[in-house]
Amino acid sequence: MLDYVEINPDVKPTATVIWLHGLGADGHDFESIVPELHLPEALPIRFVFPHAPKRPITINEGMIMRAWYDVADLDSEQKMDVNGFLESVDQVTGLIRDEMRSGMPSERFILAGFSQGGAIALFTGLTIEMKLAGIMALSCYLPLVAQLDKKRNGINQDIAIMMCHGIMDPMIPMAKAFQTRKELMRLGYQVSWHEYPMMHAVSPEEIDDVRAWLLKVL
Template sequence: MDAIIVEPPKQATASVIWLHGLGANGNDFEPIVPELPSEITQSTRFVFPNAPMRPITINGGMVMRGWYDIEAMDLTQRQDITGTKDSQQLVDNFIGQEMDMGIASDKIILAGFSQGGAIALYAGLRSAHKLAGIMALSTYLPFADSLPEERHPANNDTSIFYGHGDFDPVIPVAQGEQSYRLLSTLGYQVAWHNYAMEHSVYPEEIKDIGQWLVKCLS
């Protein structure tokens, strides 16, 4: 499977599968690994999958790496269920690959930024494998209406890290807050973090992510 993989110096006992945003690639978040606590990076494998190349309607049909098509500025309108489910299957395959390599599912973190974060939430909350945690950065909850029926009880108590920028022009913080409230209403253990940033990742956020990873994987 197509991914950038960062192996730890010691034998891997945990994995982080981290999905990039629209138009980026698996190299996007690789530089963050050295900034995380050594107690995590010493024995955690980081997997950064590359999304498939696909035409993106909102970008004039330009072909780029994307986890699903986007047809409207309002991300909750005309959502691409086919692309989303295809990416859910890709995520399931990556989880299965890590399990085949000896990593227990409850030592696997599913993470994503922007469009990748939407897939992390969609796939993670529907996964039959108990995960260590789900990290959703600068994103929203796709197909929120179907989640109550499609959610899998395996991850009802899974820790969710939700980070968002107060000045995000791509996915407004209000949309992130709405998704956070819905997840909380459904009983999920969501830790909300907002930062004085736009559609990006902030040093303070990386510090908080590191502390959360330690908590989830200890």
């Protein structure tokens, strides 16, 4: 069970956004973005920001930090922590199922994530066995594309996907994100692509685009 930070509207929510943080952060990382979205009262959304488990990170000399999976080499998928990645996918799937117990239908869930969290959001959203409203993938790319091709579930073939990336990102070069978009489109998914003059971060312009996308999808 994942612990999380939650932000609830003043009235009963009509949708839920589960937002996954990046490497070394925690569920509080994107908490402050919610008021910046300036969402209308007519769209009351529950936001859930789970904390990733703590684990040693190879590329950071084994330091213990919150992460959805270990990273040994940013440029080599051969060293990918497949077990950790898929374990996190299962945990996020479990969180969605737990959230649904409140009566929120799966079709009213957005799965969002930044960096590592975006990778987990993409893979979970495209393999889960229930229909979701959309996936928001920020400053990330998708590893394990070959596994996705085998595991993906047709129920979300037409899911709304938003990808955002900084053109000066030194952590995840935009070319890697663009390749992910290309692979997703090859598999028949429609991807709304947005790029910004920024590094590995979130910009005010991006927040405005996220707001517009949420209003469109929900």
